[in-house]
Amino acid sequence: MAYETIIIETRGRVGLVQLNRPKALNALNLELLGELGQALAEGQKNEKVRCFVITGSEKAFAAGADIKMMASQSFVDVFAGDLFTPEEDAIMRIRKPIIAAVSGYALGGGCELAMMCDFIIASDTAKFGQPEVNLGVMAGMGGTQRLTKLIGRAKSMDMNLTGRFMDAEEAERSGLVSRVVPTKDLMKEALSAAGKIAEKSMITVMAIKEAVNRAEQLPLTEGILFERRVFHSLFATEDQKEGMDAFAEKREAQFRDK
Numbered sequence: 670m671a672y673e674t675i676i677i678e679t680r681g682r683v684g685l686v687q688l689n690r691p692k693a694l695n696a697l698n699l700e701l702l703g704e705l706g707q708a709l710a711e712g713q714k715n716e717k718v719r720c721f722v723i724t725g726s727e728k729a730f731a732a733g734a735d736i737k738m739m740a741s742q743s744f745v746d747v748f749a750g751d752l753f754t755p756e757e758d759a760i761m762r763i764r765k766p767i768i769a770a771v772s773g774y775a776l777g778g779g780c781e782l783a784m785m786c787d788f789i790i791a792s793d794t795a796k797f798g799q800p801e802v803n804l805g806v807m808a809g810m811g812g813t814q815r816l817t818k819l820i821g822r823a824k825s826m827d828m829n830l831t832g833r834f835m836d837a838e839e840a841e842r843s844g845l846v847s848r849v850v851p852t853k854d855l856m857k858e859a860l861s862a863a864g865k866i867a868e869k870s871m872i873t874v875m876a877i878k879e880a881v882n883r884a885e886q887l888p889l890t891e892g893i894l895f896e897r898r899v900f901h902s903l904f905a906t907e908d909q910k911e912g913m914d915a916f917a918e919k920r921e922a923q924f925r926d927k
């Protein structure tokens with residue numbers, strides 16, 4: 670499948686998706702979001718792909734939803750068309766892990782896309798923000814919700830109400846990103862993290878992703894019960910036997926996703 674707004678590659682067992690609208694700082698139009706959803710869905714079905722990395726350019730992961738695409742739209746247009754709902758659903762439906770490798774601007778929908786990923790590795794030049802307030806609107810793909818869960822109410826209010834940008838160091842301190850590395854090391858670090866995930870049992874990895882995501886939805890006792898039951902269910906897999914036998918035999922486990 671040839672894409673116009675993204676570049677896809679398989680690096681070992683990792684599906685790498687690069688957002689590619691450089692002239693618009695990777696602004697997210699419906700074509701780009703559609704192609705991204707399709708590429709991820711194809712990777713989800715492809716047994717050779719075990720983890721994804723989504724990245725942008727050195728200057729911009731993505732500078733937001735495409736303002737020029739939205740400028741002339743009315744309430745009826747965006748409400749009746751349910752702007753961004755199918756696109757977000759397509760990303761959130763992916764069961765294999767997705768890492769966002771963020772350099773430069775991750776603003777508005779760009780910050781929100783990064784937060785839809787399972788974790789964010791940032792370069793030291795990364796800048797996060799929800800500047801929609803400056804456009805007379807508000808975040809529409811999770812900027813008031815996921816950001817609040819990740820960095821807390823005070824900082825989320827600050828970001829959403831003032832529209833200020835947060836640098837990589839503050840983003841790491843606030844819990845928005847998991848690691849910060851020099852720009853030149855960003856892809857090496859993200860691909861290496863993805864490569865490590867790709868070595869594990871895919872059954873275990875998908876179960877962990879589901880369980881961690883439940884933490885945002887469920888009260889603690891329900892979340893712990895969900896975790897405990899999924900933990901129990903993994904004892905039905907051959908990979909549990911292999912993982913524990915390999916430990917006892919002091920060798921590398923050979924997982925078969927069974």
Ligand code: CAA
Nearest residue numbers: 692693694696732733734735736737776777778808809810
């Ligand atoms: N949509 C459409 N085009 C965009 C864009 C966006 N979000 N961000 C940048 N561009 C375009 C610019 O219009 C410009 O195009 P032209 O050369 O044709 O004029 C090109 O990308 C380069 O941008 P700048 O010249 O502005 O670059 P800069 O280095 O001076 O500034 C920036 C960079 C600070 C990121 C600035 O581009 C900017 O503020 N962008 C908008 C950020 C923003 O408001 N994002 C939120 C969008 S709304 C949203 O995302 C809604 C939601 O939650 C779903």
